[in-house]
Structures are given as structure tokens and as C-alpha cells.
Amino acid sequence: TGTLVGFKGMNETGEDETVKGFGAELSYTYEQDETSLETGISWVNNIADADGITDVLDEAGIDTISSQAGGLSLHLCAKYGPFSLIGEYTTALDSFDPDQLAYGDDGARPAAWNSELAYTTELLARETVFAAGYQQSREALALGLPEQRLIASASMTILAGTTLSLEYYYDQDYAVADGGTGEDGYGFTTRLAYEF
Structure with a gap:
């Protein structure tokens, strides 16, 4: 499947407010019995339009930005029976102006990747998902991302359309030489979600 998009986007310095953002996506989906695969690649001409960076x-x-930095994203989701594997990678294709998004003394060229392995089963007659994940970023200190994160989570469907999730994460910040704290941290999160 192919998709082309256009949107207003963030203006470059000194330019009028016109449609400046555009991108493209290619994706492929395969399903048979208990096996499924979904993969894709997408590109935008200005990654500064991504919510987190904006x-x-x-x-x-x-x-406004002094120059546009393109962005590329790859993703893969594979399932076999109760197991699922997710892989994601997003990167800027160019560096930002250091006065707008810096990493050290230079303009940042941020990137991040995520991997997750999950197992779905029944516990107490309720659908339950156990998952473990690893995330890493590059030159993303200004975006508030840790350099590395380990995640373990469990979620259970407690009522129709209602899911309770518990998550533990362990972070490693960027080194002091890179502008970070060089420290580790951890935390727990809980979430109650209702779909309708």
C-alpha cells in the first residue's frame, strides 16, 4: 500500500504560510492462520513537524526553522500464535540548526529505535499480555529522551473494553560529556484504559 500526504507544516524563516509539509509511506501486510506480518517505511520532508519535536x-x-531536516521511519510487527514482535526506527536525515535543536556544540540529528516482545495468554479467565522492551536514542537529549530504556509490562482486560496496565522502566541518561547527567533512574506507571 502506498500513501502520499501533504500538510501545512512548519515554515522556514522568512517564508509565507503555505503548504510546506509532504511525505510518503509504503506498507505491506500479510496474514495467514495464526501468523501475520505488517511492515512499512515512511518519509517526511521535515521531521520538525513530528509532535515531540514540535x-x-x-x-x-x-x-520557524532555518532549514528543513527530512525524517525516515521503519516499522515491523510480526505475530505468531500468542507471540508478537515489534521493531521501530525513526531518524532525522539531516542535522538541525544548533540554535534550534542542539546536541553538544552542534545541531542534533536525533534518532530512536524501539523493540518489544510480547506474549498473550489467559490469566484468571481474562486476556493478559506480558511484554518486555528495549529502547535507545541518539542525539535526542534536547527532546527529553533517555539514551537507553528497558521496559517490562503486564496488562489485563478486566472488563469488556477496559484494560489495566502496569509498567516498570529503567533509564540510562546521556553521559555528562554529552550534556546529560550520566545517571540511571527507574519508575512504575499504571494505566486504566477504556475503549468504546
Whole structure:
């Protein structure tokens, strides 16, 4: 499946407010019996339009950029019976202006990847999912991301359309030499979600 998109996007410095954002996506899906595969690749001409980056720029009072930085994303989701595997990778194709999104003394070229393995079963007659994941980022300190994160989670469907999730994460920050704290941290999160 192929998709082309266009949107207003963030303006470059000195340009009028016109449609500046565009991108493309190719995806492939396969399903047979208990096996499924979904994979894809997408590209945008300006990764600064991504929500997380836009939020950081907005907080810094930046509403235009000096030059656009393209973005590329790859994803894979495979399932076999009760097991599922997810892999995701997103990267900027160019560096930002250091006055707008920096890493050290240079402009950042952020990237992040995520991998997750999950197992679905029944516990107390309720659908339950156990998962473990690993995440890593590069030059994403200004975006508030840890350099590495380990995740373990469990979620259970407690009522029709209602899921209770528990998650533990362990973070490793960027080194002091890179502008981080060099420290580790951990935390727990809980979430109650209802779908209708």
C-alpha cells in the first residue's frame, strides 16, 4: 500500500504560510492462520513537524526553522500464535540548526529505535499480555529522551473494553560529556484504559 500526504507544516524563516509539509509511506501486510506480518517505511520532508519535536520547539518559542531536516521511519510487527514482535526506527536525515535543536556544540540529528516482545495468554479467565522492551536514542537529549530504556509490562482486560496496565522502566541518561547527567533512574506507571 502506498500513501502520499501533504500538510501545512512548519515554515522556514522568512517564508509565507503555505503548504510546506509532504511525505510518503509504503506498507505491506500479510496474514495467514495464526501468523501475520505488517511492515512499512515512511518519509517526511521535515521531521520538525513530528509532535515531540514540535512541542520542544514551541516551548523554546521557536515557530520557524532555518532549514528543513527530512525524517525516515521503519516499522515491523510480526505475530505468531500468542507471540508478537515489534521493531521501530525513526531518524532525522539531516542535522538541525544548533540554535534550534542542539546536541553538544552542534545541531542534533536525533534518532530512536524501539523493540518489544510480547506474549498473550489467559490469566484468571481474562486476556493478559506480558511484554518486555528495549529502547535507545541518539542525539535526542534536547527532546527529553533517555539514551537507553528497558521496559517490562503486564496488562489485563478486566472488563469488556477496559484494560489495566502496569509498567516498570529503567533509564540510562546521556553521559555528562554529552550534556546529560550520566545517571540511571527507574519508575512504575499504571494505566486504566477504556475503549468504546
